[in-house]
Amino acid sequence: MDFYEVNKFAGALFGAGIWAMAVGMAASFVFAPEMPAKPGFAVAVEGAGGAETAKAAAPATPIEERLKTADAARGQKDFAKCASCHTPEKGAGAKVGPNLWGVVAGPKAHMEGFKYSSGMAERGKAGEKWTFADLDKFLTDPKAFVPGTAMGFAGFKDGADRADVILYLRSLADAPVALPN
Numbered sequence: 001m002d003f004y005e006v007n008k009f010a011g012a013l014f015g016a017g018i019w020a021m022a023v024g025m026a027a028s029f030v031f032a033p034e035m036p037a038k039p040g041f042a043v044a045v046e047g048a049g050g051a052e053t054a055k056a057a058a059p060a061t062p063i064e065e066r067l068k069t070a071d072a073a074r075g076q077k078d079f080a081k082c083a084s085c086h087t088p089e090k091g092a093g094a095k096v097g098p099n100l101w102g103v104v105a106g107p108k109a110h111m112e113g114f115k116y117s118s119g120m121a122e123r124g125k126a127g128e129k130w131t132f133a134d135l136d137k138f139l140t141d142p143k144a145f146v147p148g149t150a151m152g153f154a155g156f157k158d159g160a161d162r163a164d165v166i167l168y169l170r171s172l173a174d175a176p177v178a179l180p181n
């Protein structure tokens with residue numbers, strides 16, 4: 001190998017090195033990991049429901065279990081988030097939403113004369129009842145459970161909060177339904 005050839009060889013190696021670097025850099029641009037715009041928890045705010053921080057979805061302990069440790073007095077406090085749209089007293093009128101007396105175990109779209117969304121009205125006509133489990137799903141994410149619902153509430157993401165409020169709703173009746181065993 002004469003000097004000229006060694007030079008060519010070195011040049012080729014050097015060229016390949018630059019090329020590898022260029023490819024590496026380009027790849028790191030193309031494949032740069034995407035960072036979420038806002039790390040941490042999303043904050044869902046909707047309608048007059050006020051700010052409800054969406055906590056990480058609680059592991060799915062069934063509502064029957066959560067009701068055992070729920071507290072109706074805590075639920076009554078949490079009902080402040082509902083009270084802008086719902087009255088809890090027997091015989092009280094509708095606000096943005098229907099009166100909630102007797103809703104637990106009652107038919108869906110239970111208030112006579114209230115203008116429900118068609119999604120909710122159809123469930124009522126189909127004979128569906130507000131079981132504890134359905135209330136739990138509805139209050140987690142109203143729009144996911146009843147597509148097109150008129151209830152502009154982001155939902156209670158915390159399973160214990162939902163159990164508290166459902167236990168309170170149960171007390172809004174002349175004869176509250178039995179709790180699940």
Ligand code: HEC
Nearest residue numbers: 047048049082085097108109110116117120149150151153
């Ligand atoms: C921004 C107003 C608003 C807020 C806040 C709100 N709701 Fe509602 N809610 C409605 C409306 C409107 C409907 C009727 C939904 C439909 O027709 O699709 C409804 C329906 C319901 C129903 C079904 C009633 C029936 O007759 O079938 C329940 C149960 C209920 N809400 C509970 C709650 C609870 C509990 C809270 C608080 C955690 C709450 N809502 C917060 C507006 C609201």
